[in-house]
Amino acid sequence: MVTLRMRVNGVTRSLELEPWVSLLDALRERLGLTGTKKGCDQGACGACTVLVDGERINSCLALAVQYEDRDITTIEGITHPIQRAFIEHDGFQCGYCTSGQICSAIGMLAEHGAGMPSAVTEPGASGLSEAEIRERMSGNLCRCGAYNGIVDAIKEVAR
Amino acid sequence: MTTTTETQSPPREKAVGRGIDRVDGPEKTTGTARFAAEFPYPDLAYAALVHATVARGRITGIDVKAAEAVTGVLSVLTHLNAPVLKPAPARSMLDLSTMVSATSVNYLNTDEVHWDGQPVAVVVAESLEAARHAASLVEVTYQEFPAVVDFAAEEANAKPQPSSMLGAGSAKKGDAEAALAVAPVSVDLRFTTPPHNHNAIEPHATTAVWDGDRLTVHEGSQAISWMRKHLAVRFGIPERNVRMTSPYVGGGFGGKGSVWPGTILTALAARATGRAVRMMLTREGVYRTVGGRTPSIQRVALGAGQDGRLTALIQTSVTRTGKVGGNSEPVTEAAHHLYDAENILVQQKLVEMDLLPNTFMRAPGVSIGTFALEAAIDELAGELGVDPIELRMRNEPERNPLDGKRFAHRKLREAYALGAERFGWAERTPEPGSMRDGRWLVGMGVATAYHSSVQFTANVTVRLSADGTVVVRCGFHEMGMGGATVQAQIAADELGVPFEAVRVEYGDSDLPTGPMAGGSAQTASVAASLLSACEKLKGSVLALARRSGDSPLRGQRLAAVEARDGGLYRRDRPDAGESYEAILSRAGRPSVEAAIGSESGLGALAGQVRFMAKFVNDRRRWVKAASGAQFCEVRVDPDTGEVRLSRWLGVFDVGRVINAKTAASQLRGGIVMGIGMALSEETLVDPRNGRVMNPGLGDYHIPVHADIPPIDIHYLDEPDPTMPLGLIGIGEVSITGVAGAIASAVHHATGKRVRDLPITLDKLL
Numbered sequence: 001m002v003t004l005r006m007r008v009n010g011v012t013r014s015l016e017l018e019p020w021v022s023l024l025d026a027l028r029e030r031l032g033l034t035g036t037k038k039g040c041d042q043g044a045c046g047a048c049t050v051l052v053d054g055e056r057i058n059s060c061l062a063l064a065v066q067y068e069d070r071d072i073t074t075i076e077g078i079t080h081p082i083q084r085a086f087i088e089h090d091g092f093q094c095g096y097c098t099s100g101q102i103c104s105a106i107g108m109l110a111e112h113g114a115g116m117p118s119a120v121t122e123p124g125a126s127g128l129s130e131a132e133i134r135e136r137m138s139g140n141l142c143r144c145g146a147y148n149g150i151v152d153a154i155k156e157v158a159r
Numbered sequence: 160m161t162t163t164t165e166t167q168s169p170p171r172e173k174a175v176g177r178g179i180d181r182v183d184g185p186e187k188t189t190g191t192a193r194f195a196a197e198f199p200y201p202d203l204a205y206a207a208l209v210h211a212t213v214a215r216g217r218i219t220g221i222d223v224k225a226a227e228a229v230t231g232v233l234s235v236l237t238h239l240n241a242p243v244l245k246p247a248p249a250r251s252m253l254d255l256s257t258m259v260s261a262t263s264v265n266y267l268n269t270d271e272v273h274w275d276g277q278p279v280a281v282v283v284a285e286s287l288e289a290a291r292h293a294a295s296l297v298e299v300t301y302q303e304f305p306a307v308v309d310f311a312a313e314e315a316n317a318k319p320q321p322s323s324m325l326g327a328g329s330a331k332k333g334d335a336e337a338a339l340a341v342a343p344v345s346v347d348l349r350f351t352t353p354p355h356n357h358n359a360i361e362p363h364a365t366t367a368v369w370d371g372d373r374l375t376v377h378e379g380s381q382a383i384s385w386m387r388k389h390l391a392v393r394f395g396i397p398e399r400n401v402r403m404t405s406p407y408v409g410g411g412f413g414g415k416g417s418v419w420p421g422t423i424l425t426a427l428a429a430r431a432t433g434r435a436v437r438m439m440l441t442r443e444g445v446y447r448t449v450g451g452r453t454p455s456i457q458r459v460a461l462g463a464g465q466d467g468r469l470t471a472l473i474q475t476s477v478t479r480t481g482k483v484g485g486n487s488e489p490v491t492e493a494a495h496h497l498y499d500a501e502n503i504l505v506q507q508k509l510v511e512m513d514l515l516p517n518t519f520m521r522a523p524g525v526s527i528g529t530f531a532l533e534a535a536i537d538e539l540a541g542e543l544g545v546d547p548i549e550l551r552m553r554n555e556p557e558r559n560p561l562d563g564k565r566f567a568h569r570k571l572r573e574a575y576a577l578g579a580e581r582f583g584w585a586e587r588t589p590e591p592g593s594m595r596d597g598r599w600l601v602g603m604g605v606a607t608a609y610h611s612s613v614q615f616t617a618n619v620t621v622r623l624s625a626d627g628t629v630v631v632r633c634g635f636h637e638m639g640m641g642g643a644t645v646q647a648q649i650a651a652d653e654l655g656v657p658f659e660a661v662r663v664e665y666g667d668s669d670l671p672t673g674p675m676a677g678g679s680a681q682t683a684s685v686a687a688s689l690l691s692a693c694e695k696l697k698g699s700v701l702a703l704a705r706r707s708g709d710s711p712l713r714g715q716r717l718a719a720v721e722a723r724d725g726g727l728y729r730r731d732r733p734d735a736g737e738s739y740e741a742i743l744s745r746a747g748r749p750s751v752e753a754a755i756g757s758e759s760g761l762g763a764l765a766g767q768v769r770f771m772a773k774f775v776n777d778r779r780r781w782v783k784a785a786s787g788a789q790f791c792e793v794r795v796d797p798d799t800g801e802v803r804l805s806r807w808l809g810v811f812d813v814g815r816v817i818n819a820k821t822a823a824s825q826l827r828g829g830i831v832m833g834i835g836m837a838l839s840e841e842t843l844v845d846p847r848n849g850r851v852m853n854p855g856l857g858d859y860h861i862p863v864h865a866d867i868p869p870i871d872i873h874y875l876d877e878p879d880p881t882m883p884l885g886l887i888g889i890g891e892v893s894i895t896g897v898a899g900a901i902a903s904a905v906h907h908a909t910g911k912r913v914r915d916l917p918i919t920l921d922k923l924l
Binding site: 090148 | 180181183185186187188189190191192193194196199286287288358359361407408409410411412439441442638639640820821823824827829830831832855857861862863867869870
């Protein structure tokens with residue numbers, strides 16, 4: 001057992017857990033923060049996306065013990081205009097990938113804002129086109145196929 | 160007390176038809192929507208499965224010592240020590256709940272193995288990690304038996320599918336083979352489609368708790384009342400002792416419409432250990448224990464005169480089921496309805512295999528059948544030198560081609576006309592490879608979407624309170640269709656109250672029995688009962704009002720009264736009427752309730768008889784369906800063969816649209832899944848041992864953001880006269896035709912016909 005301190009959504013939490021527990025399972029099963037979803041447990045779907053010190057990660061591919069004293073933000077800690085935009089643009093159906101899409105979008109906007117290029121960024125370009133959003137959000141799968149609404153929601157907030 | 164109310168405010172806009180935001184939006188965007196694996200219990204234990212590694216055989220030994228030694232392990236359940244379960248009820252049309260029996264295998268109550276992946280042990284532990292680790296330590300030995308697992312090799316052994324009341328295995332008109340042989344222009348083509356998996360992002364998950372002989376199950380389900388009954392039968396307890404809740408379903412697409420091993424085994428583990436038990440399947444576990452779409456081998460042969468009129472239409476299919484379960488899928492369904500051919504032959508064949516049974520997946524049969532049929536129509540158009548839309552219009556029937564039945568509704572001409580105009584079809588140059596955008600080869604394709612509509616029965620109650628709020632209760636399912644939102648819209652208009660005043664309760668077997676969420680039937684099924692319940696409720700309220708001597712509604716019949724502005728008003732004197740509040744408070748009633756359907760055993764039976772009668776009657780009188788025209792534009796890289804979708808437009812005839820926003824989303828969703836089917840999705844089954852080789856989202860490629868262009872959705876929005884409120888279900892129609900349109904567009908871009916899905920780049924090089 002390892003004792004661990006983490007700041008989750010601004011609250012310092014103390015945890016005692018085995019070193020092999022993933023950050024995702026620690027959040028869901030140990031801290032009861034079930035807003036972060038498990039879709040594949042393999043880093044392939046993005047449903048488990050959370051923000052660590054403002055950067056998006058797949059929490060299923062992270063061990064909780066790596067995040068001692070780090071600032072974790074899950075969907076439960078987010079109040080952001082993009083949530084309203086997701087509702088208005090119908091950027092979800094079943095809602096299971098939504099927490100990850102929202103966390104990922106917030107992280108993505110910060111990455112773009114910091115000048116990080118993507119695979120489709122043309123040299124010298126700075127805007128966030130639809131193609132940029134789609135490329136940068138491709139790690140977050142939505143089987144209901146709400147992609148159009150998600151892109152529209154992100155576009156509105158990025159404006 | 161004066162009972163005449165002046166209405167000053169302008170008439171309220173109707174809720175039906177508006178693109179109202181989903182009522183569950185706030186929960187889903189803040190992480191507070193609770194899914195099946197998220198119900199907390201203080202003594203919760205976790206379960207994990209051990210899967211068989213042979214396709215057919217008998218367990219000769221199970222060594223659980225290492226697993227039991229893992230810290231935190233509570234129990235390792237195998238066929239040697241598991242509690243006894245009753246067998247799964249055989250499927251029968253006399254009891255529709257038996258439709259949820261996904262397989263006939265009595266898990267952990269048998270040493271027989273019927274597919275590679277069948278659960279042979281369950282580990283229960285204090286933590287998820289301990290359960291998973293211990294499951295990996297269970298050693299199982301088998302006596303292996305020969306198994307039938309190679310679908311392609313079984314084609315010759317396929318047997319004709321018998322016809323049933325649910326659908327025809329075969330049908331014919333005239334002599335299509337003879338007509339084909341003499342047709343001036345013809346194509347005779349072979350298509351194949353691979354198996355597919357639903358891949359809802361929420362893996363199947365169950366939380367089960369026993370309290371004596373009472374069982375509570377939380378599970379994402381498309382059929383809670385049928386599953387509840389199934390669980391009661393398996394565990395030998397009365398149905399009323401089982402409660403199933405399913406407030407949110409993280410995607411279903413047919414995959415959560417049956418009882419798969421995880422459901423049973425979680426309840427079994429909870430019973431054996433006396434603990435609340437949660438089991439979320441691993442993504443691999445979903446592939447190993449939840450069936451998907453059958454693969455198919457299809458023949459489509461078309462014969463036509465030089466004028467493009469079809470003289471022969473033949474579509475045949477071979478699909479598979481498991482030896483221990485599964486469904487025939489109506490692959491040739493659209494060929495019954497789409498083209499006015501002089502001679503028609505459709506025939507479906509089946510092969511039974513030692514594989515996990517197939518199950519319903521979005522537009523079973525029809526999604527893959529319309530790939531072949533529509534791609535073949537495009538090929539015939541090419542042979543004739545006729546525009547593919549024009550060819551379809553020349554063969555558009557007035558009545559159902561096979562039997563001359565009337566269409567309840569048929570607007571394909573309008574759909575194509577509108578679609579062609581909006582999409583800019585006229586700009587397409589017919590010659591393959593003739594359109595370019597820089598280095599990209601550009602292609603445009605069309606196809607018809609078509610899906611028959613059915614309706615189940617639903618029990619519904621509606622309660623109106625004196626404060627003007629309304630509660631609708633029905634145990635239906637919400638997996639993203641917007642069910643609670645659209646039913647609230649309907650109730651609001653029927654009762655003349657604001658949309659915000661209506662709350663809808665769903666997803667719980669304690670509620671009045673809802674329909675299964677399948678066959679695109681749920682919305683219409685619930686709406687039909689909701690309309691009746693609202694009518695009944697208004698009658699009760701009017702009866703209360705009429706008891707009062709000075710009510711302006713005195714002596715009025717229901718037909719002469721309109722529900723609006725939170726009350727009932729006379730149609731002949733719009734200023735004469737009363738608010739619900741006034742009527743109920745004068746009568747001293749806190750609320751009035753109306754119910755449709757009965758929860759008693761007899762009532763359920765009556766409901767089933769009603770369903771059957773309506774089903775058979777409808778089939779006899781009408782051909783009912785949702786339909787549409789799919790338009791797409793692809794770009795193909797001439798060097799790599801990479802196919803990118805650049806534009807999509809769909810025009811759908813789905814009757815009246817209740818919510819323009821959620822309907823468009825659902826239609827887009829079907830198109831997205833169809834794009835996956837066309838370009839990337841394929842479950843690879845090892846032909847040597849029947850094991851799924853790509854059981855994960857890293858190897859089974861569903862569409863991602865970058866794959867999906869803006870999808871432009873249009874509705875004809877004309878009510879279907881035979882459906883409640885004129886609405887037709889929309890869950891499935893939009894996946895149909897998609898792969899056909901893409902295959903045709905790829906041909907237009909490249910000159911290459913790919914008849915084997917998915918259309919991957921290797922097939923274009």
